[in-house]
Amino acid sequence: MLVPFNYYTVPPRQRALANPKHRPCSAPLPLERRAIHRANGMEMVAVKDSAISENGTERTLYPYVTGTSVIGMKYKDGVILAADMGGSYGSTLRYKSVERIKHIGKHSLLGASGEISDFQEILRYLDELILYDNMWDDGNSLGPKEVHNYLTRVMYNRRNKFNPLWNSLVLGGVKNGQKYLGMVGMIGTHFEDNHVATGFGNHLARPILRAEWREDLSFEEAVKLLEKCLLVLLYRDRSAINKFQIAKITEEGVTISQPYALKTYWGFSAFQNPSKGVEGSW
């Protein structure tokens, strides 16, 4: 029902949440979520016209299902991206076949970490963008630079509306012999570089890339280097899983690999007895 502006009534669900005693007894909310809802409830009492529509909508104030790091780099013939296929529900490994690398238009590859549903919404935006660009039928097509810029504006716009898309995105591509690799963060921070990595990858993979990356890496060398990074992430990032996809894009087109696993070795003595030889009471 459409409610006239000045006669706003608190919807039943939110009224229940505003009064903690009335909260329906479903699964208990996480602590920080309760705080946010109560804050909404308090605000509703004081707020008038302008914030009405604001209270009626939900925002992504915290993510639900998330993907972990994406890494990407340029190599001799193009750009290569890698990510695992895990989808975590908090610390629970909920999904194990999430495709987090997708190709966009003719010349771009997009990898995403963060909220999976927001990533899928971004894919819908991009599908529309590419479709409408295609309908000009002028022989032009959006390149990686344009797509990256578009994503940059979408992410920044949403943060300006206090309604962010909870992702870190990596965009790679080749057009007219020009390689392109860029990143966009949740609030619109963006840049280009020869190699990039999101989340834990920025801590664990990029130091390796800085030491070993070269412009003239062959495809085989590039895959080897990426797998080295993925293995480190697998060992040290608890939400990383041993099921990866590697994707490349060159002037010839896009190839996204079938899911595959890396060989791990857990027999290191430091893994078996991590506190052996450590000074202290535990």
Add this chain to the structure above:
Amino acid sequence: MALRRDWVYENNGGTCVAIAGSDYCVIAADTRLSVGYSIYTRDYSKICKLADKCVMASSGFQGDLKALQKNLAARHLIYQHQHNKQMSCPAMAQLLSNTLYYKRFFPYYTFNILGGLDSDGKGCVFTYDAVGSYERVGYSAQGTGAGLIIPVLDNQLKSPSPLLLPAKDAVTPLLESEAVDLVKDVFASATERDIYTGDKVEIVVINASGIRQELMELRKD
């Protein structure tokens, strides 16, 4: 209880310095883009040419910084179509102030310095806070390394008090090459102690013959 909205900002660090001389202006900024203890990239230019004789160096939140640059570029394009000339540096300075104040209650988290030549061809530097208050000065530093650099510039350049009557020119007595060397020194020093400053410094020099740019390597740790 108010909703926490601190997540809409990020401090990506960076330091900007500018020095005005009688017939030149030196503007510089490092090229590191970081967040917390991590570095996003070592090669991000924070300097933006807004008009023929007007350059802006910015630090703070990269998203806002880029939005501000795009906004000013668009406004300058309109100005050119309407007036068929380039905007002067003092005019751009006022526009930048208004643009920042326009977002007074949801600010651009950016710390800017505008440098260039005024209509008399004299070097000018304008220094800002995030919400648009600004002042024309002889030299300035902004950003994460400003606290380390300002005292050195004060010591080396001794600008006349703005309280003096009649007002004295704030331009520095240094030669252009001396100013460039001073900028190199203060960046090398700030890089030693400020983790958000480093990698490279981009130095832009504006004088009667045009705009020149140079790069100097800094510590990468």
